[in-house]
Amino acid sequence: MRKYLVLFGIILSPVAASAQSPDLEATCQSVAKGFFMSDQLSIGTVQSFPELKPPGVRMTYSIRPGTAPGDMSDTFECEFDQVDKPHHLARFCVSSTCYSSSEDDADRKRRFEEARILLERAEK
Numbered sequence: 001m002r003k004y005l006v007l008f009g010i011i012l013s014p015v016a017a018s019a020q021s022p023d024l025e026a027t028c029q030s031v032a033k034g035f036f037m038s039d040q041l042s043i044g045t046v047q048s049f050p051e052l053k054p055p056g057v058r059m060t061y062s063i064r065p066g067t068a069p070g071d072m073s074d075t076f077e078c079e080f081d082q083v084d085k086p087h088h089l090a091r092f093c094v095s096s097t098c099y100s101s102s103e104d105d106a107d108r109k110r111r112f113e114e115a116r117i118l119l120e121r122a123e124k
Contacts, residue, residue: 022048024048025059027057028056028057029043031076031089032061034115034122042063042069042072043059043069044060044062044067045059046060047059054079054081054091055083058077059075061075061076075095076094079092089116092112101116
């Protein structure tokens with residue numbers, strides 16, 4: 001039993017979350033707010049992966065104010081060229097629809113370019 005308690009403590013310890021990247025998370029939230037044209041976007045669970053290539057963030061969100069984080073099932077994901085600022089947006093996905101500069105669909109490619117430009121403006 002003691003072995004399981006130790007393992008449980010390791011899983012829940014704050015050290016396990018140390019790989020999270022608040023800078024990447026804030027940048028992805030900025031991309032999401034720009035995409036939805038809303039400063040009132042509610043953010044739920046956020047996971048960031050600065051150690052992956054490319055570094056990225058995945059989060060749940062709601063466009064409805066007052067939604068409890070546990071009730072959020074829509075996802076927004078961002079991938080960046082680098083961990084350090086300025087973060088260059090490489091790709092983002094809203095649920096199962098993704099947007100990037102190499103997108104074949106002209107509308108999705110344009111939405112990506114809009115998000116990239118808004119991010120560059122915000123980082124200046």
